[in-house]
Amino acid sequence: MNINVPTGRQPSRLPWLMDRLLRERAIALGNTIEPTMLRTYNSALTSYLTFICAHNLPTSPTKDTLSFYVVYMSHHISPRSVTTYLSGIAQQLEPFYPLIREICNSKLVQHTLQGCFKSCSQPAANTPYPSLTSQQFSHTSAASLHRMTISFSCPCS
Numbered sequence: 001m002n003i004n005v006p007t008g009r010q011p012s013r014l015p016w017l018m019d020r021l022l023r024e025r026a027i028a029l030g031n032t033i034e035p036t037m038l039r040t041y042n043s044a045l046t047s048y049l050t051f052i053c054a055h056n057l058p059t060s061p062t063k064d065t066l067s068f069y070v071v072y073m074s075h076h077i078s079p080r081s082v083t084t085y086l087s088g089i090a091q092q093l094e095p096f097y098p099l100i101r102e103i104c105n106s107k108l109v110q111h112t113l114q115g116c117f118k119s120c121s122q123p124a125a126n127t128p129y130p131s132l133t134s135q136q137f138s139h140t141s142a143a144s145l146h147r148m149t150i151s152f153s154c155p156c157s
Contacts, residue, residue: 029095044088047073061093061100067112074116083113 016024033041048069052058055072057065066086073082086109090100103109 026095033091040084041088041091044085045092047085048089061089061097061103063103063106063108066103066106066109070109070112070116074113074120079113079116079120082116086113 030038049059051069051072052065055068057068066089070079070082070086073085077085086104090104093100097103
């Protein structure tokens with residue numbers, strides 16, 4: 001096949017090696033994400049890689065590995081955060097695994113995530129704080145009040 005290259009006033013440019021093309025493209029793609037989001041996405045990817053290594057799972061993402069990751073992480077962090085982590089994992093792995101978004105959106109992964117929202121999400125704790133009337137308060141010593149606050153556990157922990 002003969003291609004006629006049009007002649008014009010294009011300056012002569014040296015071609016790049018494939019390594020340089022890949023590096024420059026990676027830099028350009030990296031610049032599309034805000035630095036704070038990039039840190040979040042890097043954290044998500046690190047979390048996923050740590051998970052697959054700890055559980056001796058294949059590095060290539062599959063519906064199974066991602067659904068296992070969703071279940072595992074939902075027991076450690078909010079399922080809402082796991083959703084964000086999946087986005088970050090997909091963003092970071094897409095250049096190497098073009099089907100990663102399709103896998104993340106698969107019925108298995110999405111249904112696992114929905115189930116985790118129902119079973120792992122915890123409503124805000126409404127633990128009532130002890131209330132004292134002014135008369136009770138005046139008769140309560142500072143030491144008693146101190147003991148009461150120490151024995152009262154924080155609902156967040």
